[in-house]
Amino acid sequence: NFMLTQPHSVSESPGKTVTISCTRSSGSIASNYVQWYQQRPGSSPTTVIYEDNQRPSGVPDRFSGSIDSSSNSASLTISGLKTEDEADYYCQSYDSSNWVFGGGTKLTVL
Amino acid sequence: EVQLVESGGGLVQPGGSLRLSCAASGFTFSSYSMNWVRQAPGKGLEWVSYISSSSSTIYYADSVKGRFTISRDNAKNSLYLQMNSLRDEDTAVYYCARVQNRYYGMDVWGQGTTVTVSS
Numbered sequence: 001n002f003m004l005t006q007p008h009s010v011s012e013s014p015g016k017t018v019t020i021s022c023t024r025s026s027g028s029i030a031s032n033y034v035q036w037y038q039q040r041p042g043s044s045p046t047t048v049i050y051e052d053n054q055r056p057s058g059v060p061d062r063f064s065g066s067i068d069s070s071s072n073s074a075s076l077t078i079s080g081l082k083t084e085d086e087a088d089y090y091c092q093s094y095d096s097s098n099w100v101f102g103g104g105t106k107l108t109v110l
Numbered sequence: 111e112v113q114l115v116e117s118g119g120g121l122v123q124p125g126g127s128l129r130l131s132c133a134a135s136g137f138t139f140s141s142y143s144m145n146w147v148r149q150a151p152g153k154g155l156e157w158v159s160y161i162s163s164s165s166s167t168i169y170y171a172d173s174v175k176g177r178f179t180i181s182r183d184n185a186k187n188s189l190y191l192q193m194n195s196l197r198d199e200d201t202a203v204y205y206c207a208r209v210q211n212r213y214y215g216m217d218v219w220g221q222g223t224t225v226t227v228s229s
Contacts (some may be wrong), residue, residue, distance in 0.1 A: 032214065033215065034211040035213070035215035035216070037155070038215075039155075044205060044219040044220065044221055044222055045155065045205070045216075045219050046219065047215065047216070047217055050210070050213055050214075050215045050217070051213045051215075056217070083150060088154075090154060090155050091195070092155075092216075093214075094214035094215075096229065097160075097169040098157065098159070098169070099145060099147075099157035099160070099214065101147075101155040101156065101157065102154070103154045103155060104154040104155070
């Protein structure tokens with residue numbers, strides 16, 4: 001099984017842009033889709049990106065996703081940061097009958 | 111409205127058993143695979159188990175294999191997780207989530223039910 005590694009925390013000011021990385025330990029990042037979930041305190045996770053770079057309806061276009069085969073990683077970019085974006089973000093992928101989550105990144109908007 | 115509602119959590123002693131339920135509504139439950147995902151206090155998300163729409167395919171995380179059993183009743187629009195031989199480390203909020211097999215992600219999550227294993 002592979003692991004997905006995320007930074008423990010990131011912080012940025014309102015209006016700025018932040019990027020959260022998710023690095024796959026083995027196997028190609030491109031071999032299975034990557035999803036990104038947002039979890040606000042006390043709430044269930046919700047999807048902000050699926051299939052590497054697709055946004056569900058209702059998710060603002062300030063959220064974007066990408067993958068980079070050279071670094072074997074996925075990234076979630078949030079532009080025009082708002083205080084409401086403060087949350088934990090988890091990347092997730094799949095391989096060989098296992099769903100794998102990254103450890104989560106706490107985004108602070110200060 | 112598409113909705114998943116978990117129930118059945120509670121306090122149980124180590125070695126005990128508990129059965130979680132997840133009631134689905136607002137969509138054709140029998141057409142979707144489902145996952146259980148858990149989150150220990152202050153920790154990240156951990157996948158627990160998967161069941162296909164017809165129950166023909168079932169997977170478990172190594173951490174629960176042999177102790178937990180996933181099942182579903184499509185006539186009742188319900189998903190279950192039977193948890194036996196519970197350990198302290200099984201303490202978590204347990205979420206049921208709808209799986210999109212096209213990309214193996216989860217697009218609908220329940221509100222979670224809390225399981226506490228403690229003597």
